[in-house]
Amino acid sequence: MTADRDADDVSGRRDRITIVAYDPRWPASFDHQRNRIEAALGNGLVGRVEHVGSTAVPGLAAKPIIDMLALVSDYDQTAGLVTALGDIGWVHAPEPGDHERRKWSFCYPDVVWRTHHLHIWEVGSPDWRRLLPFRDYLRRHPDLAAEYARLKAELAAVDDSDRPRYRSGKAPFIQDILRRAVPGRAGAGS
Template sequence: MEKYGAGPIVVLDYDPNWPAMFETERARIEHALGSLALAIEHVGSTAVEGLPSKPIIDLMVGVPGLAEARECCIEPIEALGYHYIPEYAAWLPGELFFRKGPPGPWTHHLHLMEPSNPRWETLLVFRDYLRAHAEVSHAYAEIKQALAASSREDIAAYRNGKTRFVEETTAKARAWRANLSGR
């Protein structure tokens, strides 16, 4: 069992402070990385107003190249209090993953990748669809809350339990975006 931080998985009601927490961290990362940070996005459930979430701010940082990022970005990000987790490369290929906070519960996750990584678009389209469709966001909240209760400390069970919903919703989100852009 892959344990979650320092205790059971908790999904909290939406906190209106989450966007400000993201903005604070975005500014710190932008300052630390300079021109290496092509874009910094707030993703994950804390990026969707009204959506209950694990209280972890997910940041996605776009960089020109992953090899250069390995050489130039790890140290400045770690200086901000993040811990680089290299073993996550097997689970999240094409990105560098960092956590911030005491050794669980974590307060921030940072996903550093090239914007051409397919996961970049996936995370953005899923976020944007949830922001635009309150009924889908509500259904996702119910799934997350039930999984948090049943998974307890098993983060893999929690994550895997969301997979079908996330994949189906992402497919709908891509169709929705294509329709919006007239493609």
């Protein structure tokens, strides 16, 4: 399979939206891949790779795909990044608009059966900054994390193959959490 194939439709198979109970092994799986990524990319990274998204919130039901965030100072200074990640089994999986938004996406072990999804952003981009406050707020508010889990399960139950509808259905909840987590600032995401 090539990296630029659409993950939502490969050989007629759909990448279904499946929400599962929280798996206490997710943090260890994240740590394992973080260590591999940090070793492969070394000084090309700004700070540590972060565990983001629903799998980063203890107790939160989620799609069983571990979302990860890595920052680089400038894409023009990241020669070899795709090769370095490819050498450790990560597949470059560009999403629509990645270059315009200064973001790169990678999947492990492949696009369709991925267990991990790595989002690499330029540190100067404002777009990644919603991920950490959203995660941290849900970690501090298990009642809201449970509400988010219910919403995701309901959306997936209606149509488990319509990712745009799933994302747009979550957007109001995410924006509300971001307004609470970062007063004066809202956005879509996670």
